[in-house]
Amino acid sequence: MSTVRTRFAPSPTGYMHIGGMRxxxxxxxWARHCGGKFILRIDDTDQARNQEAALAPILRAFRWLGxxxxxxxxxxxxxxxxxxxxxxxxxxxxxxxxxRAGLAYRDFSTKAELxxxxxxxEREKRPYINIRRSLDLSDSDKAQFAAEGRPWVLxxxxxxxxxxxxxxxxxxxxxxxxxxLPDPVILRPDGSALYNFATVVDDAQxxxxxxxxxxxxxxxTPIQIFLHRALGNALPEFAHVPYVAAPGxxxxxxxxxxxxxxxxxxxxxxxERGDEVFGQLGLAESSALDPVMVExxxxxxxxxxxxxxxxxxxxxxxxxxxxxxxxxxxxxHFTLDRVVKAPAGFDPDKLFSFxxxxxxxxxxxxxxxxxxxxxxxxxxxGQPVSDRTTEFVREVIAAMxxxxxxxxxILSVDFLFRDQFTYDxxxxxxxxxxxxxxxxxxxxxxxxxxxxxxxxxxxxxxxSAYCQETGEPTGTLxxxxxxxxxxxxxxxxxxxxxxxxxxxxxxARIDASLEKARS
RNA sequence: GGCCCCAUCGUCUAACCCGGUCAGGACACAGGGUUUUCAUCCCUGUAAUGCGGGUUCAAAUCCCGCUGGGGUCACCA
Numbered sequence: 098m099s100t101v102r103t104r105f106a107p108s109p110t111g112y113m114h115i116g117g118m119r120x121x122x123x124x125x126x127w128a129r130h131c132g133g134k135f136i137l138r139i140d141d142t143d144q145a146r147n148q149e150a151a152l153a154p155i156l157r158a159f160r161w162l163g164x165x166x167x168x169x170x171x172x173x174x175x176x177x178x179x180x181x182x183x184x185x186x187x188x189x190x191x192x193x194x195x196x197r198a199g200l201a202y203r204d205f206s207t208k209a210e211l212x213x214x215x216x217x218x219e220r221e222k223r224p225y226i227n228i229r230r231s232l233d234l235s236d237s238d239k240a241q242f243a244a245e246g247r248p249w250v251l252x253x254x255x256x257x258x259x260x261x262x263x264x265x266x267x268x269x270x271x272x273x274x275x276x277x278l279p280d281p282v283i284l285r286p287d288g289s290a291l292y293n294f295a296t297v298v299d300d301a302q303x304x305x306x307x308x309x310x311x312x313x314x315x316x317x318t319p320i321q322i323f324l325h326r327a328l329g330n331a332l333p334e335f336a337h338v339p340y341v342a343a344p345g346x347x348x349x350x351x352x353x354x355x356x357x358x359x360x361x362x363x364x365x366x367x368x369e370r371g372d373e374v375f376g377q378l379g380l381a382e383s384s385a386l387d388p389v390m391v392e393x394x395x396x397x398x399x400x401x402x403x404x405x406x407x408x409x410x411x412x413x414x415x416x417x418x419x420x421x422x423x424x425x426x427x428x429x430h431f432t433l434d435r436v437v438k439a440p441a442g443f444d445p446d447k448l449f450s451f452x453x454x455x456x457x458x459x460x461x462x463x464x465x466x467x468x469x470x471x472x473x474x475x476x477x478x479g480q481p482v483s484d485r486t487t488e489f490v491r492e493v494i495a496a497m498x499x500x501x502x503x504x505x506x507i508l509s510v511d512f513l514f515r516d517q518f519t520y521d522x523x524x525x526x527x528x529x530x531x532x533x534x535x536x537x538x539x540x541x542x543x544x545x546x547x548x549x550x551x552x553x554x555x556x557x558x559x560x561s562a563y564c565q566e567t568g569e570p571t572g573t574l575x576x577x578x579x580x581x582x583x584x585x586x587x588x589x590x591x592x593x594x595x596x597x598x599x600x601x602x603x604x605a606r607i608d609a610s611l612e613k614a615r616s
Numbered sequence: 617g618g619c620c621c622c623a624u625c626g627u628c629u630a631a632c633c634c635g636g637u638c639a640g641g642a643c644a645c646a647g648g649g650u651u652u653u654c655a656u657c658c659c660u661g662u663a664a665u666g667c668g669g670g671u672u673c674a675a676a677u678c679c680c681g682c683u684g685g686g687g688u689c690a691c692c693a
Contacts, residue, residue, distance in 0.1 A: 142692090211691090225618085250691055268622090272620095274619085279689085287691095292692070292693045311687095312622095313688065314688095314693090315688080316688045317688085317693095339621090340686085347622090349686080363644095414630070417640060417641060418630080420641075420642050441628060450643055498655070502655085572653090576652085585653090586653065589653095591653075
């Protein structure tokens with residue numbers, strides 16, 4: 098087989114859809130698995146006004162995930178340009194060829210006529226197929242219309258007496274009756290091409306060997322097959338991947354339904370997380386971000402490895418047991434015949450578990466690099482970041498251990514970075530404001546005041562020794578110490594927290610808490 | 617509604633093509649253990665072939681029907 102060439106062709110919509118990303122991933126994987134090329138073409142026939150701004154988040158998502166492209170947007174290539182908006186010549190030439198061959202015709206029908214036809218068909222309960230009125234026009238009529246400057250569209254003439262079959266790599270054999278297909282418009286009155294036509298011209302010209310796309314395009318395929326044939330193109334292979342569904346549903350994941358997803362139990366956690374993080378960062382654009390977009394995960398501190406792993410497991414499996422997969426592993430094993438036919442719901446819980454795994458694997462220096470931006474954005478540390486601060490953050494991250502799941506989790510230990518923190522009142526009552534506890538806490542405070550060195554093992558030993566002497570269970574003091582110095586009932590080891598805080602702050606906080614406990 | 621697609625634990629899936637396993641794994645959930653918090657880690661458990669017909673010694677697996685779910689029906693992509 099010749100070199101495999103796949104493509105992903107997004108429209109510049111201003112965001113990268115998580116479902117689209119999965120389709121893109123499969124294209125990338127298949128190309129790379131075969132040692133072929135992956136092309137990123139931009140389908141902007143609709144000519145979005147602010148195209149560059151609308152494209153940026155899409156390219157950003159690819160780069161974040163490390164899905165590189167050999168040809169296409171920004172990098173160019175032998176079949177440039179890769180923007181449909183710049184390929185009008187190619188489309189017009191192809192269309193002219195079809196018209197000359199009698200395979201396409203000018204349709205002078207008005208919108209009103211078409212609407213009426215459609216309604217009529219609906220009334221009569223028969224499938225709508227466009228009426229080929231313009232085909233019956235006499236030459237003099239045509240000449241007159243042309244003289245009037247009457248607008249027309251170019252329609253492809255569907256061979257209505259045929260059947261089309263497709264041998265899809267994922268769905269197997271699919272068959273259509275062409276007699277049910279309306280003649281598709283391929284050129285608008287202004288001469289610009291429509292998607293169905295532009296895609297066919299581009300896929301052929303760019304020598305795409307495998308069209309791997311979402312199954313919502315399945316119904317476009319018979320038209321594209323005819324178009325390819327009419328143009329004399331070799332037919333690419335097709336693989337229609339099922340769409341990605343909303344969590345716990347079978348409906349296509351859609352940005353338009355974002356408000357109702359807020360009530361989806363699995364998505365809800367994600368939304369809450371985002372609201373919390375964006376709130377702490379004071380991000381103005383937070384309202385523009387949502388979990389349908391790839392960028393959302395990047396912004397709240399997910400790892401590319403986790404998102405990739407999760408995406409790769411939606412509708413594809415390596416074998417019966419493998420769950421954890423790097424991009425390299427997926428690339429090595431990916432084949433189209435193991436793509437599942439049924440649509441799959443995106444599962445935020447599973448994504449989180451992949452995240453948990455990959456974060457554990459991440460080298461400390463990379464955790465540091467991932468966390469620092471959150472700390473600076475939240476103004477918990479200054480900028481530029483001093484060496485001393487860097488070292489401190491490094492220690493904080495070490496103390497957090499596996500508790501750091503998302504980079505933004507670093508914000509949960511804000512009490513290590515600033516003196517104002519909120520007390521968990523319920524637990525404060527339970528652990529500090531309790532018979533006998535303040536006395537022990539005060540006594541231990543005095544021990545800490547003179548403790549040398551002020552290190553984790555020393556603090557631990559001191560606490561242990563104190564409890565030994567007094568016969569007090571260690572838990573009493575541990576909890577009291579945690580609540581009084583961090584305000585929280587949970588978190589990194591309390592000895593770590595105290596050591597990180599340092600003697601001075603620890604003493605001050607204990608004093609403040611003792612004061613608080615009296616009131 | 618027409619056309620087309622799909623159907624295994626709550627979820628993602630394996631086994632299906634080339635019938636024979638206690639229908640396997642993971643996530644989630646529940647219980648237990650380790651860590652006097654939390655997180656991690658370990659163990660255990662609950663849990664599925666939509667229904668009805670065939671074919672066959674044998675059906676999740678092959679065939680047909682039903683039901684259900686979904687996609688798509690633009691001078692959008």
